[in-house]
Structure formats: structure tokens, C-alpha cells
Amino acid sequence: MNSRAQVYLFAFIFILLGASLTVYKQQVLGFPLTPGQLDTVWTIEAEVSFDADGDRSIKASLGLPDIAAGYELLSESFSSSGFGFDIVGTATDQRRALWTKRQGNGEQQLYYRLQIAAIQPLELPHLPPQGDDIYLPEWLHAERDVASNLVRRATELSADPASLARQILLLLNSDDVDADFLRRAYQHSSNAQLAQQLLAHAGQHARLTRGIMLEDDRRNLSPDTMLEVWSEDRWVAFDPTTANQGYPRNFLVWQRGDSSLFEVSGGSNSLVRFSMNSNRLSAKAVAMQSPNRLHAPLLDFSIFTLPVEKQNAFKSILLVPIGILLVAIFRILVGLRTSGTFMPVLIALAFIETNLATGLITFLTIVGVGLWLRSYLSRINLLLVARISVVVIMVIILMASFSVISYKLGLDEVLAITFFPMIIIAWTIERMSILWEEDGAKEVLIQGGGSLLVAMVAYLAMTNSYVTHLTFNFPEILLIEAGLILLLGQYSGYRLSEFYRFRFMGRSG
Amino acid sequence: MIGFASKVQLDNFGLLSMNCRNLEFISRYNKRRLYPLVDNKLLTKQAALAADIAVPELIGSVKTPFEVNQLEQILGERTKFVIKPARGSAGKGILVITRREGNDFYKASGSKLSLQDLKRDISNILSGLYSLGGKPDVALIESLIQFDPGLARYSYQGVPDIRVIVFQGYPVMAMLRCSTAESDGKANLHQGAVGVGLAVRDGKARSAVQNGDLVSLHPDTNEPFGDLQIPHWETILQLTARCYELTGLGYIGCDVVLDSQLGPLILELNARPGLAIQIANQRGLLPRLRHVEALQPNPDIDARVQLAASTFDQL
Numbered sequence: 001m002n003s004r005a006q007v008y009l010f011a012f013i014f015i016l017l018g019a020s021l022t023v024y025k026q027q028v029l030g031f032p033l034t035p036g037q038l039d040t041v042w043t044i045e046a047e048v049s050f051d052a053d054g055d056r057s058i059k060a061s062l063g064l065p066d067i068a069a070g071y072e073l074l075s076e077s078f079s080s081s082g083f084g085f086d087i088v089g090t091a092t093d094q095r096r097a098l099w100t101k102r103q104g105n106g107e108q109q110l111y112y113r114l115q116i117a118a119i120q121p122l123e124l125p126h127l128p129p130q131g132d133d134i135y136l137p138e139w140l141h142a143e144r145d146v147a148s149n150l151v152r153r154a155t156e157l158s159a160d161p162a163s164l165a166r167q168i169l170l171l172l173n174s175d176d177v178d179a180d181f182l183r184r185a186y187q188h189s190s191n192a193q194l195a196q197q198l199l200a201h202a203g204q205h206a207r208l209t210r211g212i213m214l215e216d217d218r219r220n221l222s223p224d225t226m227l228e229v230w231s232e233d234r235w236v237a238f239d240p241t242t243a244n245q246g247y248p249r250n251f252l253v254w255q256r257g258d259s260s261l262f263e264v265s266g267g268s269n270s271l272v273r274f275s276m277n278s279n280r281l282s283a284k285a286v287a288m289q290s291p292n293r294l295h296a297p298l299l300d301f302s303i304f305t306l307p308v309e310k311q312n313a314f315k316s317i318l319l320v321p322i323g324i325l326l327v328a329i330f331r332i333l334v335g336l337r338t339s340g341t342f343m344p345v346l347i348a349l350a351f352i353e354t355n356l357a358t359g360l361i362t363f364l365t366i367v368g369v370g371l372w373l374r375s376y377l378s379r380i381n382l383l384l385v386a387r388i389s390v391v392v393i394m395v396i397i398l399m400a401s402f403s404v405i406s407y408k409l410g411l412d413e414v415l416a417i418t419f420f421p422m423i424i425i426a427w428t429i430e431r432m433s434i435l436w437e438e439d440g441a442k443e444v445l446i447q448g449g450g451s452l453l454v455a456m457v458a459y460l461a462m463t464n465s466y467v468t469h470l471t472f473n474f475p476e477i478l479l480i481e482a483g484l485i486l487l488l489g490q491y492s493g494y495r496l497s498e499f500y501r502f503r504f505m506g507r508s509g
Numbered sequence: 510m511i512g513f514a515s516k517v518q519l520d521n522f523g524l525l526s527m528n529c530r531n532l533e534f535i536s537r538y539n540k541r542r543l544y545p546l547v548d549n550k551l552l553t554k555q556a557a558l559a560a561d562i563a564v565p566e567l568i569g570s571v572k573t574p575f576e577v578n579q580l581e582q583i584l585g586e587r588t589k590f591v592i593k594p595a596r597g598s599a600g601k602g603i604l605v606i607t608r609r610e611g612n613d614f615y616k617a618s619g620s621k622l623s624l625q626d627l628k629r630d631i632s633n634i635l636s637g638l639y640s641l642g643g644k645p646d647v648a649l650i651e652s653l654i655q656f657d658p659g660l661a662r663y664s665y666q667g668v669p670d671i672r673v674i675v676f677q678g679y680p681v682m683a684m685l686r687c688s689t690a691e692s693d694g695k696a697n698l699h700q701g702a703v704g705v706g707l708a709v710r711d712g713k714a715r716s717a718v719q720n721g722d723l724v725s726l727h728p729d730t731n732e733p734f735g736d737l738q739i740p741h742w743e744t745i746l747q748l749t750a751r752c753y754e755l756t757g758l759g760y761i762g763c764d765v766v767l768d769s770q771l772g773p774l775i776l777e778l779n780a781r782p783g784l785a786i787q788i789a790n791q792r793g794l795l796p797r798l799r800h801v802e803a804l805q806p807n808p809d810i811d812a813r814v815q816l817a818a819s820t821f822d823q824l
Contacts, residue, residue, distance in 0.1 A: 332528060335527065383574075383632060383635075383636045384633070384636030384637055384638050385636065434638065438601055439699075439700065440700075490532070491528055491532075492526070492528045492529040492532045492533055493526065493528060493529070494516065494519060494524075494526045494528075495526065495527060495528060498514075498519070498524075498526055498527065499513040499514050499515070499516070499519070500512070500513055500514075501721070501788075502514050502519055502522075502524055502787070502788060503512065503513055503514045503721070504718065504721045504722050504723065504788065505514060505518065505519065505522050505524065505787070505788065505791060505793075
């Protein structure tokens with residue numbers, strides 16, 4: 001088989017394989033070919049820590065969040081080294097993670113980690129309070145009078161249980177004498193607990209919820225408490241410190257009602273702490289992580305199994321072949337001259353970080369000033385390696401001074417200048433400078449313009465949301481790209497530019 | 510239509526395109542391992558001398574930065590010489606000195622250079638400034654061609670040289686490259702030099718082209734190209750045809766200069782000769798190349814030259 005046939009065969013196999021894998025993923029695994037909306041994916045880690053007593057058996061439990069409200073559970077995992085582990089609870093009860101151990105010594109840490117995606121605004125479940133009994137607090141005589149007084153004053157200012165709860169919280173947070181008395185009498189109770197007891201005293205159903213504010217990159221948070229009161233047909237939430245109504249955005253309710261958030265027996269100094277971070281992933285990547293998908297063999301060994309941070313690195317790496325394909329098209333089919341084969345791709349990658357306009361302006365300025373400085377270097381006698389090294393240092397100085405100047409002027413975009421590949425820029429300056437001396441400014445404009453044109457087209461392609469979606473979610477497309485490039489490598493026809501170059505052919509007859 | 514040529518037009522001419530040249534001729538007929546011989550002019554010259562192929566006289570070579578300081582001794586009392594990189598391409602880095610007064614050297618254009626300037630140029634060559642991929646290089650110092658007065662009329666400064674494409678040992682197409690004021694004394698067509706297509710049969714001018722367009726007079730010397738005929742044409746065909754055996758490369762461009770005393774000399778060889786020769790000749794290369802591909806390999810140089818002279822002008 002001759003070499004041409006081999007190339008066609010391989011190109012055909014590559015393209016067929018890439019296309020069929022793509023179709024398989026789309027049809028069978030349900031990956032859509034177009035990008036959907038971006039979802040925020042939160043990774044939250046709860047850490048229960050305590051000092052084990054040593055001679056007693058240890059039992060630690062953690063209430064697990066009820067994910068039904070507003071979030072989709074993507075995965076959860078537990079660390080239970082040396083501990084027996086179980087999840088207890090039923091569909092109606094709150095689930096609890098239970099760690100048990102016969103004996104233990106010293107500091108212990110137990111982890112629970114979950115990944116959730118916010119899919120819709122938080123909507124509270126409005127199950128009515130169970131039973132008609134309201135647990136009445138056992139007040140001492142003096143406190144009961146003060147409490148009654150306080151409730152009466154709040155009732156006068158309110159219309160329904162929700163506004164009553166708000167008034168009670170406002171009073172508790174003020175320097176009112178009654179509130180002050182109660183706070184001092186129940187030093188170990190929080191405002192939320194006091195408010196719950198006062199509402200019970202007023203004959204209203206109220207409960208505490210514990211949860212966390214979802215904020216990116218937070219560590220060692222303790223849980224926040226909120227107060228919920230049953231008002232007519234729904235639970236209304238209040239922030240016990242501000243008396244504001246409703247849950248703040250991004251508040252994840254972890255646990256509701258009277259059961260504790262966590263319990264430890266056989267240990268002391270117990271504490272629960274939360275850490276979290278967020279990623280914005282496409283809806284498909286989120287769907288990907290749903291536990292039921294994970295066992296398709298194609299996915300088990302795919303980029304998606306990497307840590308999210310590494311996935312992000314591959315996002316841009318997988319775009320490079322798109323740029324390379326474009327360079328091949330421009331050089332082989334169009335006949336555009338570029339300075340340095342893949343320089344345009346690297347420039348395009350830098351443009352992605354800086355955005356096009358800023359990138360273009362900074363690139364042109366650096367190369368322009370660099371060429372001007374380089375023209376002096378060509379008058380002094382330097383060996384090539386030394387000269388190109390000086391140019392690299394010049395480029396670094398230019399980049400640093402541009403950054404500083406633009407930062408002082410408040411142009412933060414220019415700071416992304418560091419994403420430009422300085423060695424490539426130095427070589428570009430060097431080549432352009434020689435080109436200028438030998439072939440004149442016209443040739444510099446042709447090649448420089450060609451490079452920039454290809455870089456801009458590559459930039460537009462590489463930032464297109466469909467292209468980024470496809471390259472990242474369907475890495476099989478690499479095979480299609482390889483096949484296309486193989487085919488381009490066999491193209492022996494005219495370049496577009498040759499129709500211009502040879503336009504005078506045959507004028508003499 | 511003047512803005513662009515159509516595909517049919519180019520096909521009718523049998524135009525060899527860049528992609529086609531690379532894919533079907535250079536990568537098929539030129540073995541990679543044979544490239545160094547033509548890419549390095551010092552090696553070419555040594556091989557040519559060994560094969561008794563005429564080349565310009567080598568005054569000396571500078572291989573190390575240390576030897577740069579011996580430039581004065583190498584030059585001796587020479588007043589006319591050329592400094593060039595052994596691996597340069599497209600005429601880059603070539604310095605032509607036509608006059609000397611003491612240690613002041615004058616280029617063809619009249620600009621003055623000091624000995625220090627020459628040394629700087631040689632250092633640049635050694636450090637690989639002009640070589641492909643920036644590889645360290647060697648500088649050659651050759652005696653300046655005393656170019657043939659018959660051709661001098663067709664050149665503004667610089668040496669007019671003859672480019673012959675040799676395919677499988679057959680000289681298939683030829684042109685004369687005449688430098689102009691616009692090309693700054695250089696013989697590169699894309700810099701504005703005039704390309705004159707030559708008949709393979711007798712070395713007579715067929716058509717002349719500057720910047721892609723037809724011309725009939727040299728723009729600076731106003732000599733008509735119509736009555737141009739290259740002397741020693743038979744020798745030139747012989748010389749270039751022998752370069753096939755010299756290099757083993759199937760598809761090469763041979764650059765020939767005419768010295769008034771020494772006759773035709775091989776200046777350099779090129780394993781990736783350009784396509785502009787087709788514009789100068791107003792003929793495509795493909796029909797001639799396909800014709801040769803259909804022939805049996807022929808080791809007889811005289812027979813190849815005769816076939817070339819009798820056949821290719823009609824294709």
C-alpha cells in the first residue's frame with residue numbers, strides 16, 4: 001500500500017473513530033453537543049473533631065443535610081478511618097452519619113464531604129408542625145413575668161406569628177430592660193433559642209435550623225443558626241441577629257428542628273467546622289458527576305475523573321489543536337505567511353487570558369517598542385545568543401513597566417500581560433527585526449499581519465462557547481482533528497494566495 | 510480577469526503549486542540525508558571541486574570566533590570578494606565588497622564598511638543569524654565573480670545569475686535573475702529583481718517579469734531583453750545536469766554565474782527551489798516534470814542535455 005493510501009486510511013479511521021465516539025457519548029451517555037447553562041457546584045466538607053477520652057467507647061453522629069431544597073446532590077463521601085460507619089435514619093427522619101469505635105485516644109477528626117449543584121432558588125418545604133403540642137419552657141417565676149411582659153409588648157406591635165417573631169427578635173437584640181434581664185438569666189442560650197422559647201410561650205410553633213452560608217473558598221466556618229416560625233400555612237425564617245426575614249442567598253440548610261447538628265459521646269471539646277469551595281461547571285459536567293453515570297467505561301478513564309483543577313488545565317490544552325488546525329488551514333490552503341509556525345496559537349492562548357482588544361494593544365506595543373530597542377542592538381556587535389537573551393530581558397522589563405504603569409493608571413486588564421509567552425515574543429522581535437533589515441518593512445507587515453490574523457481567528461474559535469464545550473466534553477474530537485490534519489498534509493492543490501501570485505501567468509500568450 | 514487567476518487557467522499552464530512541489534517532488538525525490546551537502550555551501554564547493562565541477566574560487570573560511578581576528582590575513586591584498594554564510598538561504602547575509610581602500614571596504618551600492626563591520630558581519634554568520642534554525646554556521650570568503658560584460662548590461666549592481674531547475678538530471682527550466690535598483694542589487698524576484706525566462710534549447714530570452722508583471726526593458730539600464738542570449742549555454746546545461754550525480758537529489762535548483770575568464774560556475778545549489786521561475790518563463794513546470802517522470806533513469810549526461818534542449822521548450 002502506498003503512502004498516500006495509508007494516510008487516507010488512517011485519516012478515515014481517525015475521523016470515523018472520533019465521530020462515532022462523539023455520537024456514542026451524545027446518544028447513549030446523554031452528553032449534549034451544545035453547551036448548556038453553567039451551574040455552580042459546591043464542594044462542602046464538614047469536619048467533626050473531638051478529643052477521645054480513652055477508656056470509653058466513642059459514638060459520634062452528624063446530621064446530614066436535607067438536599068431536597070434547591071440543590072442537587074452530586075456525590076457524598078465520608079472518611080472513617082478506624083471507625084465503624086453507618087448512615088441511619090429514614091426518608092422522613094433526618095439522615096445521620098454515625099461513627100463508632102470501641103476505644104480511642106487523643107484528637108480525632110471525622111470528615112463528611114458532599115458536592116451539590118444549585119439548580120433553582122431555595123424553596124422551603126412547608127410541612128406543618130407535627131402534633132399540636134408546643135413544648136412550654138419552664139420559666140422561673142420572675143422570668144415568666146418578664147417573658148409574658150415581653151411577649152405582650154411584641155404581640156401589640158404585630159399582626160401574625162411571623163411579625164410577632166420579628167418583634168421578639170428586635171426586642172431581644174435591643175437594650176430593652178426586659179430583654180436584658182432574660183439574656184442575663186439565660187446566659188447559655190442564644191437569642192435564637194430565647195426567641196424560640198418566647199414564641200412557645202406565646203403559643204406559636206417555632207424551630208431552629210442550622211446551616212452554612214455558601215461562599216467560595218471559605219475554611220473553618222462554624223454553622224449559623226436561623227429561626228423558623230410557623231405562620232398560618234408556611235414556615236417563615238428569620239435571622240436571629242438582625243431579625244431580617246428569609247434565608248440569605250446561598251444559605252444551605254443543613255439541619256432542622258430539635259435534634260442536634262452533631263453529637264459526640266466518649267469525647268470532649270467536640271466541634272464541627274465547615275470548609276467549602278465552588279466551581280462553575282457546565283450542566284453537562286454536573287450531570288456527568290451524578291453517581292449513576294460514573295460507571296460507563298468511557299467515562300471511568302476520561303478527563304472527568306481528574307480533580308477539577310486539573311480538568312481546568314486540560315480545558316485550555318484541548319483547545320490548542322483547534323488553533324493548530326487553523327494554522328494548518330491558513331498555511332496550506334490559504335498560503336498566509338506567519339512568523340514562526342505555531343506562534344499565532346501561543347499568542348491566541350495569551351489573548352484568551354487578556355481578552356482580544358487589550359491583548360492586541362499590549363502585544364503590538366511590546367513588539368513595537370521591542371523592535372525599536374532592538375534596532376539599536378543591531379548596530380552593536382553581539383553574538384546571536386547574547387543578543388536574543390538581551391531581547392528576552394528587554395521584553396521582561398517592558399512587561400513589568402507596562403504592568404506597573406497601567407496599574408497606577410487603574411487599567412487592571414493590562415496586568416494580564418504576564419500571560420504572553422515572553423520567549424516567543426523575544427524571538428518574534430528578533431525575527432521581525434532581521435526581516436526588516438533584509439526584506440524591508442513590507443515583508444514585516446505581511447508576516448506580522450498574517451500571524452496576528454491567524455492568532456485572532458484562532459482566538460475567536462478558541463473562545464467560542466460551542467468549540468470549548470465540544471473540545472472539553474468530547475476529547476474524541478482530537479482524533480477528528482488529527483484526521484483532518486493528515487488530510488491537509490496530503491493536499492497538493494493550489495493555495496488561495498497562488499491565484500493572486502500567478503495572476504500574470506500567460507499574459508504573453 | 511486581472512485580480513486573480515482561475516484554477517482552470519493555472520491548470521492549463523501546468524502550474525506547479527507550492528503544496529504540490531513540497532509533497533510530490535521535494536519530499537519524494539530529495540532524500541533528507543542528502544540535504545546537508547547542498548545546505549552547506551562549503552560542503553557543496555568541496556564536493557564540486559572533487560567532481561571537477563567549476564565553482565568560484567574559495568579565498569578562505571572562518572569557522573570559529575577566534576579566526577575572525579585573522580580576517581586581515583585571510584583577505585591579504587584582495588579588493589573584491591564576497592562574504593557569505595555556508596548555510597544561508599535566499600541570499601541572506603551575503604556581503605559583496607567591490608572596492609577597497611586600505612581598510613575601508615565598499616559595497617556594490619557604494620556604502621563604506623570598516624574592517625570592524627566585516628568582522629561583526631562574520632560573527633553574526635558564525636552565531637547562526639542567517640542559517641536555518643539558527644544553527645552555528647561557517648563564513649565563506651569567495652573571490653568576486655568578474656561577470657561577463659555581455660550580461661552586465663542586464664543588471665543594476667550585483668551579479669546576474671542563472672537559475673536552472675534540474676529534475677532527475679534533466680535541466681527542465683531556466684531563468685536569468687537580474688538585480689535592479691528596486692531589489693537593492695539582490696537577485697531575489699520577490700524583492701523586485703527581474704526574472705527572464707530562458708529557452709532550454711539555446712538560452713534565448715523568452716519573456717521577462719518584474720514584480721509578477723511582464724517587462725521588455727531592464728528598468729534601470731533600459732536594455733531590451735528581447736535580444737538577450739546566454740553565452741556558453743551548452744556548458745551551462747552540462748554543468749547543471751551533472752549536479753544530479755553530484756548531490757543525488759532529484760529536484761534541485763542550480764545557480765550559475767558567468768565569469769568573464771572562467772566561464773559558467775556553479776554558485777550554489779538549492780534543494781527547495783522557488784516557483785517564481787514559472788512566472789519568468791510564463792510556463793508551468795508540471796508538464797516537463799511529468800514528462801521526465803515517465804522516462805527511464807538515464808545516466809548519460811549528454812543524452813539528458815540533448816533531450817532537454819529538444820523537448821522541454823515545447824511543453
